[in-house]
Each structure stands twice: as C-alpha cells, then as structure tokens.
Amino acid sequence: MTDQMGISPPPTARSEILLEARGISKGFPGVWEHLILEHIDFDVRAGEVHTLLGENGAGKTVIANILSGYYGKTDGEILVKGQPVTLESPRDGLAHGIAMVHQELMLVPAFTVAENVMVGLNAPGLSFRKQAVEQQLDDLVAHYGLQVDPRVRVEDLSAGEQQRVEILKVLFHQPEVLLLDEPTSLLTPQEADQLFKVLRAMTDEGKGIVFISHKMHEVFAVSDRVTVLKLGKARGTMPISQTNEDDLTRKTFGETVPDYMERPAVEFTENAIEVDRLIPKGLEKKAPASGLSFALHKGEILGLAGVAGNGQSELIASITGLSGVSSGTVTILGEEMTNRTPRAFIEKGVAHIPERRREMGIIEQMFVAENVALKDYRKTPFSRHTILNREEITRHAEEIVSRFNALVPDLWETECRILSGGNIQRLILGRETWREPPVIIASHPTEGLDAKAIRHTWELFLALRAKGSAILLISEDLDEVMSLSDRIGVIFEGGIVGVVEGENANREQLGHWMAGGKISAAA
Amino acid sequence: MSTLKPWIKRLNPLVESLMAGLIGLVIGALIMLAFGYNPIAAYISLFSGSFGSVYSWAESLANATPLILTAMTFAIAMRGGLFNIGAEGQLYIGALAAVAVSLIDLPFPLNAVAALGAAIVAGMLWSLPVALLKLTRGVHEVISTIMLNWIAHFFAFYLIANVLTDPKRGEKTISIIESARLARILPGTSLNYGLVIALIAVAAILFLLWRTSAGFEMRASGYNQEATHYAGISLRKQVLRVFLIGGAIAGLAGAVQVMGRPPTYAVMSGLPQLMNLGFDGIGVAMIGRNHPVGIVFAAIFFGGLMVGGRIMQFSPGVPLELVRVVEGVIIITLAIPELRRLFTFFLAKFKRGA
Known part of the structure; x- marks a missing residue:
C-alpha cells in the first residue's frame, strides 16, 4: 500500500x-x-x-x-x-x-x-x-x-x-x-x-x-x-x-538553457513600479487586509512565482489598467496610475506580454501586419490624422517578423488565427519590446517556444534590463523564474509571502512559499 | 487549399454566393412546378424584367439605392460586433427631416445639401439613444432598436398627418421643393443621382473601415473585445461610433429615397415607399457578407428581384404570393453562409457570457 x-x-x-x-x-x-x-x-x-x-x-x-x-x-x-x-x-x-x-x-x-x-x-x-x-x-x-x-x-x-x-x-x-x-x-x-x-x-x-x-x-x-x-x-x-x-x-x-543567466550589475535606483497595499478588484475576499506591496526599480527583473489562481491575473490587470483596483495604489515611473485606462498605461510605457496570448494578445481574425501594429497604429508614422499608412505598417511588421524569426506566410493575407502559438508569441514579444519600453509585464513569456527561442527571449530581456527596462516576470515555471530574475517573489492568495535574491533562490524554499508558507500537507 | 493564389481566395465568397443562388433558383423552380407553373418561363420573365433592358436595369438600380445604404448600417454594426436593426426607424426619421427642410426657402444647391444634412443628423439623433442606453444601462441594442423603430413609425404617422401635411392632400407630406430634388440619371425611369450618393457613401465606408484608425478600432472591437481593451482602445467609444455612423447612413437612405424617387417626392401616409427598406437592408448586408462592395452587388440583385417579381406576376401569371415565396427562398439560400457565421458569432458571444 x-x-x-x-x-x-x-x-x-x-x-x-x-x-x-x-x-x-x-x-x-x-x-x-x-x-x-x-x-x-x-x-x-x-x-x-x-x-x-x-x-x-x-x-x-x-x-x-x-x-x-x-x-x-x-x-x-x-x-x-x-x-x-x-x-x-x-x-x-x-x-x-x-x-x-x-x-x-x-x-x-x-x-x-x-x-x-x-x-x-x-x-x-x-x-x-x-x-x-x-x-x-x-x-x-x-x-x-x-x-x-x-x-x-x-x-x-x-x-x-x-x-x-x-x-x-x-x-x-x-x-x-x-x-x-x-x-x-x-x-x-x-x-x-x-x-x-x-x-x-x-x-x-x-x-x-x-x-x-x-x-x-x-x-x-x-x-x-x-x-x-x-x-x-x-x-x-x-x-x-x-x-x-x-x-x-x-x-x-536540441540545446540546453542555463540555470541562471549571468548578468552585469545595473546601477539604477529609480523605481519603475511601486505597488502599495494593493487589493485588485475580484480579490477582495481572498487577499490579506494589508494587500500586496512591492517595488521594482529600473534595470531589474523581478520574478513572481506562484501557483496559478493566486491573484496573478488580477495583479497584472491592475498594473496595466485592464481592470480596476479595490484599494491601494499603483505608481509607474513616479506617477500614480491607480485605476487609469489601459491606454494611459500604454502611453506611460508599460508593455504587457499577456498569458492568454490567443484571446488577449492578438486578434485572431485580423492580419499579421494589423496585429503587429495593434498598439502603434494610432501613432506616427503608422497613421497621420487618423489615416493609416499601410506602407509604414508593412515595413514595421516585416522588421518585427524577421527580427523575431516568426514563421508567417504573408503580412496582409495571413490571419493570425492560423499561426502556431509559438509564432504568435514571437509577434507579441516583438510588438511589446521593440520600443524598448521602461516597464515590461511579462506573463509566461516563453511558453510554447523552443529552446533556441527561449534563449533569445531571455537574452532580449537581459539586454532590455541593461538599458533600464524594469521587467516583472510572472510565471508558474520555476526554472524560468530562477534563470532570469534578480529577485524572486512568491504570490499566494493575493499577497506576497516571500522575496529572495535570484542567485540564492532554491526550489524547496519557493515551493514552501507557493503553498502559502505552511508546511505542506505531504506525508 | 494553401496553394491557392490570394486573388482566387478573394473570389471564394463570390463562388459561394453564386452556388447558393443557384440552389435557391432550383428550389424555387421545384416549388413553382409543384404548383403547376412553368419555372423556365417564370425565371425568364423574372430576369428579363429585372436586367433585360436599359429600363429594367434602371429600375433595379433605383430599387437598390436605398438598400445599399441601409445594408451598410447593419454591416458596420456587425463589423463592430453589434446587431443594429434600427435602420428602419432611422430611415423614416431621415426622410421626414429631409422633407422638413423644404419648409424653409433656400436657394439651390443649399437646399439639397441642407436636406441631406438634416437627414443624416436626424438619423444619428435617432440612433444615439441606442448607444446611450447600451452604455449607461446595458440595454441590448436589439431591444432598443426595435422599440425605436416603432416609435419612429408612429411618430412618422403623426408628422405626416399633423405637422408636415400637404395642405392640399392630407394623405401625404409636402413635397420636396423642386430645386432640391435629386435629378434623374435616365429620364423616364426612377434612377436618380441618389445612386451616386450611395456609391460615394460606399467608398467612404470602405475607406473608413480599412484605411483609418477609427475603422481599425471598430473592426478590432468587433472581433475581440478583450484584446481590443488590452490594446488600449475604448470599447465604449466604438459603440457610440458604430451607432452614430449607422444612423447617419440610414438617415441618408431615407433622404435619398424621398428626394430622388419619383413621382411624389413626399412621404405618403402609411410609408409605402419607405416601409421595410431598413429590414431588407439586413438581408442585403448578409448576402453581401457585410462588405461594402459585396453589398452593392447584393443590393442590385435584391432590387432586381423587386422589379422582376412584378413582371413574373404579370406575364407567366405566377401569383404574387408564390413570387414572394420564390424570392424568399433565393434570398435565404444566399444568406445561409453569412447566417452560419452570424450564428457562430452569437454562440461565441453567448459562451463568453456577453
């Protein structure tokens, strides 16, 4: 038995x-x-x-x-x-x-x-x-x-x-x-x-x-x-x-991915994201009364580990404007942004690589070029006086597609619907990072990618980090979080139960926190 | 399939429609056979009546003119993920607004422009409550447009009988002053420059939907609300846009009909020349796959059926009721591909709990 x-x-x-x-x-x-x-x-x-x-x-x-x-x-x-x-x-x-x-x-x-x-x-x-x-x-x-x-x-x-x-x-x-x-x-x-x-x-x-x-x-x-x-x-x-x-x-x-990506020390002190006593909408019952607080400075990668359904999506929604905040504040690059619109967060320079890429990250029935321009179509040179400039959009989409090695038959004939998950993710990664945004919220950014593409993505993140981007990496995949993060926090039932330096993290400690800091029911 | 050249892929909907139309004709023929009429003779008279001569072409195109516009009202809404069946009421109000401008004495071309403008504004105003009710109270647009259609219906009766009444003839409104009427393209027929206005509207909507950021946003919201929200596009703004633009076009349809269609240039009591143009537009939009260019062809076909149906009734003696049945069968088979899409669209929406 x-x-x-x-x-x-x-x-x-x-x-x-x-x-x-x-x-x-x-x-x-x-x-x-x-x-x-x-x-x-x-x-x-x-x-x-x-x-x-x-x-x-x-x-x-x-x-x-x-x-x-x-x-x-x-x-x-x-x-x-x-x-x-x-x-x-x-x-x-x-x-x-x-x-x-x-x-x-x-x-x-x-x-x-x-x-x-x-x-x-x-x-x-x-x-x-x-x-x-x-x-x-x-x-x-x-x-x-x-x-x-x-x-x-x-x-x-x-x-x-x-x-x-x-x-x-x-x-x-x-x-x-x-x-x-x-x-x-x-x-x-x-x-x-x-x-x-x-x-x-x-x-x-x-x-x-x-x-x-x-x-x-x-x-x-x-x-x-x-x-x-x-x-x-x-x-x-x-x-x-x-x-x-x-x-x-x-x-x-075919290729191995490293346990920990070596990176230079980065000397930024300015806070990119400050979340103070935040209780997002939908987590009122679950979250601790003190809410969720953390800060992330420029040039830092904060990994957020946790079992799915512990408030990750609500947290992401409230720091990208997708849905509201019940209490607490969200500050981006020194400006309080609590309960602002998604548009305001985008204009502020918050890029978001969503977990549900097919449902949220792209519009499946629209063409590849349109999806690459999904957040930029309203800005020059992609449109002027609300009239779209197809040549500029095409040129830009070509560049993103080739830089991120997406396998795409045609920019204006191919609906994103028929692309594989990995190729969709490449397009999203390209769209969200090409401007080198100051803040990147990345949820499961490499899921569905092969090892080579994973490595490229990690290198890209580290390059963006070196230029001062702050990256919040949300993932259930401990390997990824441990390879990439400067610090690792663990989210449990709407609160952060522990934070550790990335280099010192170990799987057991993180797992213990992921279960809520309680002794696991095992054995 | 994947080896097909893109231009062939674009023709696919056309082939699909032609096949559907053919099936419809066959079923219609079987029905006529069952009732003892000669389908070949009936179809010959149907098509010669609708497209057999310059005159019949002109009448078919004249019938198509308002349908092009009301179909676009429906199509724009579908592109934006909304179900606007309010063109009918907006059309009445637009026609009456155009007539009302004739109360003021204005020189040509100011009077024509003012009448068209008044109809557009009136259509938008009649559409506005739909958007506002949806945005503030969550009222579904199907409910509010149906209600507003009936309000427009009886409001129109009131205006015809009491406000815009022709002092000499109580059963109609005053007529559009002669200088403000849309000239005929072909003398002796009903075909007038309303068709040109409709085609300009088609070009404008084409450009709007596919070449402007506003169109990009509307289409995005129609396909996927979650991703549209994520992209920083206001969904509420799209609802307002869809209904205001739709109302404007439906209002224009009413104006074009009353300003261009001989002989009365007035709205008759009972609304005979306006009735059902808004609803027929829904069918036209579905046959035309909610695409402005497809709608032009579908509207011409639909207009042709209206004209040819009358001839079919006279010469081979098919009774009017059976003509309507055959027309209905053809229209339904043509709309089936789009109906299927519509069904999956609403099923998906229902599943998402919207």
Missing part, C-alpha cells in the same frame, strides 16, 4: 505489455498538412511509469488522446494486452481499461466530488446511489492516499485537490492504464511529490502509467522509462537509469 514510499523495484522487461501503439501517425486536416505524429511506437508495461517527454507542440498530448480514444488516428495500430483494438471514443478506451487525466480541469464547480464522479458515469437514471459512490471513493482515497473528501464541493477545493479529483474520477473506472497529461502544472513542488507517491502506489499494484511532462526534474523523480518526442517524432525510448539530465535535455530541446 502507500506506506511503501521508497523506489520500487523496476519492472522487468518481462512484465506484461498493457498498451501498445504501433506506427501511430496523425495528421490534422487544414492548413497544417504535415503530420502531427509520424510513425510512433510506444508501449506501457504493467507496474511502470513510462514518461513522454517533449517540448510544447511535440505531440505528447496527441498521443495520449489517441491512446485513450479521444482522437482518431490517421494510421497505425493500437493493441491492448497484445490484442488489436479500435478506440472510437473515450468510452471505448475506458472499456479496455485505459483512462486519461487531461491537463485542464474538467469539473463542475458547484457539484461535490462524488457528484462530479457520477457525471462521468453517464449511468441511466438512479442506478448509482450517491452514498454508494461516496463509499467507493472513500475506499479509493484510503487505498491510494489521495486525500480528498468526496462530500466537499469542488469549488471549495484548491487547484491541487481538484487535480486529485480528476484522478479519482478516472480511478473509479478501475483502469489498468492511466495517462496523465502534465498533471503537475497546477501543483506546488510538494504537491507534485505527493502525486508521484500516489502514482507509485498504482504501479505497485500492477497498473501502467503514462506520464506526460516537459519538466526534466519530474521525469527523473517518477519515471521507469522515458520516450523523448520532438516535432511529432519519437527520438528514442530508454530506461531512466541509462540516461542523464544532459542527455535527455539535448534530445528534447
């Missing part, structure tokens, strides 16, 4: 293959005519954690979706315990003992945990009694150490607990193979460790686990075998004992 926390004996090559993919290919119709997956061979054995490692867009999620019946495949074969099967829906997958836990939470907030489980059962009428389900869930919770009360409403649970509910939901079907798509993205490091123990408890009783991740340290914490994916192709499968971090990093990213 769960008291066995140590490393279990690695499954031998002789243990039974539960699920196997042979030569799986996948092409999506439409503008991308190349294959998303090319002839992938993959299997998971009883009692092992087999990790799919790769960058964003490598095709990890697609494989998992095909293996669990969510997507069809273009070519190839799926075998369950050696028998070929056809999976036409997730229901087929479940019938064969294959279940998937998606990266996004798919829960009804107003329902209790047990009720959420019952929604998924899709059982006729009253054939399932709630008490019976709750009883079964209690058993599962005790068995795997998942620590969730089935009778609590989901909206009252933390993100980490909700993640556990997602796992409970699929465990209820008693699957033999469990596919988990980036299950740790909403978890603190401590919660992630706890999850790994749960996974180990499952493999101990002979289940096979497919674990999807792009975080190297997790791969070593949990895997028995690892398969590296790059651009839809498998780059090899190996036992974790026969590889090391450098090797895997090279295979995954």
